[in-house]
Amino acid sequence: MTDLMQVLASGVLMGLVYALISLGLTLIWGVVEIVNFAHGDFLMLAMYLAFTIYAAFHLDPLISLPLVVIALAIFGVIIHKFVIRPVLKAPMLAQIFVTFGLMIFLRGMAQFIWGPDYKAIPDPLVSGSVQIGGVYLSLPQMVAGVGSVLGAAIIAWIVYRTELGRGLRAVAEDREAASLMGISPEKMYIATWALGAGSLGIAGALLVNFFYVFPEVGGVFGLLAFVTVALGGFGSVAGAFIAGIIIGLVQMSAGFFIDPAIKDIPVYLIYLLVVVLRPQGLLGEF
Amino acid sequence: MLVVDKLSVSYDEAPALRDVSLEVTQGELVAIIGANGAGKSTLLKAIAGLLHPDAGSIRFDGQELAGRPPYEIVGMGLALTPEGRRLFSRMSVYENLLVGATPNRDQEARQALMKEVFDLFPRLKERQKQKAGTLSGGEQQMLAIGRSLMSQPRLLMLDEPSLGLMPLLVDQILETLQRLNQERGMTILLVEQNVREALEIAHRGYVLQSGRIVAADDANTLLHSDLVRRAYLGI
Ligand SMILES: Nc1ncnc2c1ncn2[C@@H]1O[C@H](COP(=O)(O)OP(=O)(O)O)[C@@H](O)[C@H]1O
Numbered sequence: 001m002t003d004l005m006q007v008l009a010s011g012v013l014m015g016l017v018y019a020l021i022s023l024g025l026t027l028i029w030g031v032v033e034i035v036n037f038a039h040g041d042f043l044m045l046a047m048y049l050a051f052t053i054y055a056a057f058h059l060d061p062l063i064s065l066p067l068v069v070i071a072l073a074i075f076g077v078i079i080h081k082f083v084i085r086p087v088l089k090a091p092m093l094a095q096i097f098v099t100f101g102l103m104i105f106l107r108g109m110a111q112f113i114w115g116p117d118y119k120a121i122p123d124p125l126v127s128g129s130v131q132i133g134g135v136y137l138s139l140p141q142m143v144a145g146v147g148s149v150l151g152a153a154i155i156a157w158i159v160y161r162t163e164l165g166r167g168l169r170a171v172a173e174d175r176e177a178a179s180l181m182g183i184s185p186e187k188m189y190i191a192t193w194a195l196g197a198g199s200l201g202i203a204g205a206l207l208v209n210f211f212y213v214f215p216e217v218g219g220v221f222g223l224l225a226f227v228t229v230a231l232g233g234f235g236s237v238a239g240a241f242i243a244g245i246i247i248g249l250v251q252m253s254a255g256f257f258i259d260p261a262i263k264d265i266p267v268y269l270i271y272l273l274v275v276v277l278r279p280q281g282l283l284g285e286f
Numbered sequence: 287m288l289v290v291d292k293l294s295v296s297y298d299e300a301p302a303l304r305d306v307s308l309e310v311t312q313g314e315l316v317a318i319i320g321a322n323g324a325g326k327s328t329l330l331k332a333i334a335g336l337l338h339p340d341a342g343s344i345r346f347d348g349q350e351l352a353g354r355p356p357y358e359i360v361g362m363g364l365a366l367t368p369e370g371r372r373l374f375s376r377m378s379v380y381e382n383l384l385v386g387a388t389p390n391r392d393q394e395a396r397q398a399l400m401k402e403v404f405d406l407f408p409r410l411k412e413r414q415k416q417k418a419g420t421l422s423g424g425e426q427q428m429l430a431i432g433r434s435l436m437s438q439p440r441l442l443m444l445d446e447p448s449l450g451l452m453p454l455l456v457d458q459i460l461e462t463l464q465r466l467n468q469e470r471g472m473t474i475l476l477v478e479q480n481v482r483e484a485l486e487i488a489h490r491g492y493v494l495q496s497g498r499i500v501a502a503d504d505a506n507t508l509l510h511s512d513l514v515r516r517a518y519l520g521i
């Protein structure tokens with residue numbers, strides 16, 4: 001029973017982080033209509049950035065988080081302007097090659113700058129665990145879970161409650177109609193990349209407290225984000241949130257009850273089932 | 287107010303409009319009629335900035351529009367209610383209206399405009415929290431028009447606002463446009479396939495055939511002309 005509670009608790013906490021990570025992916029897909037294969041590698045950059053700020057200035061990732069968010073947002077906008085924009089009207093295949101190429105480039109760059117080995121924050125501000133009713137919860141994971149909920153809430157608030165968000169949703173639903181209403185799609189694209197990459201700044205700074213960072217770490221999270229988005233429904237904010245938690249739970253249960261080495265297999269199984277049985281995901285679009 | 291001069295537009299080499307000239311003066315209700323595929327939508331899209339003309343000019347209050355993006359043109363006071371309504375179906379009625387108000391940043395002005403739209407279409411007020419996609423066809427068209435009015439246009443262009451509506455609703459929508467024109471002085475450029483109804487409410491009309499203007503006259507004269515009677519009214 002406590003085992004189950006333990007698994008559920010850590011599954012939900014990780015799932016919340018996956019949810020936040022996949023929000024950016026789903027937003028970029030929904031508004032800009034680009035599948036960003038380098039999404040996980042943006043996260044990798046955020047983790048390295050938080051790690052580097054720590055290594056250089058001994059500033060904890062939880063404190064440098066706003067800086068990392070701003071840096072990632074700016075990075076996202078730069079990528080849009082110089083990498084994505086030129087292929088916006090190109091065929092889908094060209095777009096896939098571009099974001100795939102970006103992924104490979106970012107991994108190579110990380111390898112070059114930080115080397116191939118695993119890095120971790122040796123003494124994070126928040127560490128250890130608390131025991132609640134027989135269940136041990138890792139404090140950094142709890143901070144990451146709560147932080148991800150806050151991050152996701154801010155994004156959901158922007159998307160559903162502000163003028164900017166209305167513009168984003170309008171462009172996502174009908175770009176031409178939105179432009180007839182006075183909305184510049186390009187401005188919405190820029191905002192989307194800033195939001196999508198910025199949210200990875202939050203996730204990266206939270207994750208690096210308890211997860212190793214290495215050049216390929218984006219592969220792990222990027223793939224999970226794709227599964228989450230596919231399960232939740234491409235373009236759906238609420239769907240990404242629910243799906244993130246489901247993925248976290250499945251992953252942790254499989255890791256605990258079967259074998260940690262195969263914890264991702266049921267996740268990909270879900271992905272295949274969704275693609276075959278319900279390609280639109282759990283919830284349609286946002 | 288609007289002067290279109292020798293406008294030519296094509297889709298990948300295939301010409302859709304050739305040397306189209308037309309004019310709309312302040313306070314007028316002008317109708318453009320023509321068969322399916324004549325180029326009516328192409329003309330309105332080019333004026334609204336969705337299509338780039340090959341040649342010719344589009345002047346609105348003396349300013350050249352050709353080459354400007356649609357989101358700038360609507361800010362200048364020229365709105366298009368597109369064919370097929372193109373509502374944001376996943377947003378509420380209220381949100382659709384707010385999106386329409388994008389060029390108008392002043393919150394108080396927005397609320398005042400919203401009230402005007404609700405006065406014109408009380409149904410929208412009742413359904414303001416409902417998703418646009420759940421409205422009936424007639425209500426959707428009201429919302430499409432209301433959404434355009436939220437940008438406070440000086441010239442409103444409508445592309446087949448009666449498309450897909452029952453005859454009773456067609457009359458209602460066209461009557462509303464006439465009221466907008468007569469009571470609120472809204473200048474209107476209307477594209478319609480309901481030739482008789484459109485010419486009955488319009489001051490002037492143009493007939494578009496295969497991308498060219500083939501007739502331009504008082505609406506009443508057009509309505510009784512051989513060309514219109516034979517080609518569009520089947521008399
Ligand atoms: N997106 C497009 N691409 C290519 N040809 C088009 C496109 N839209 C319209 N056309 C062609 O341009 C002509 C005019 O179309 P349109 O302006 O939509 O006519 P109308 O609105 O009068 O029915 C038609 O021959 C149509 O086939």
Ligand SMILES: [Mg+2]
Binds near residue numbers: 326327328369445446
């Ligand atoms: Mg048309």
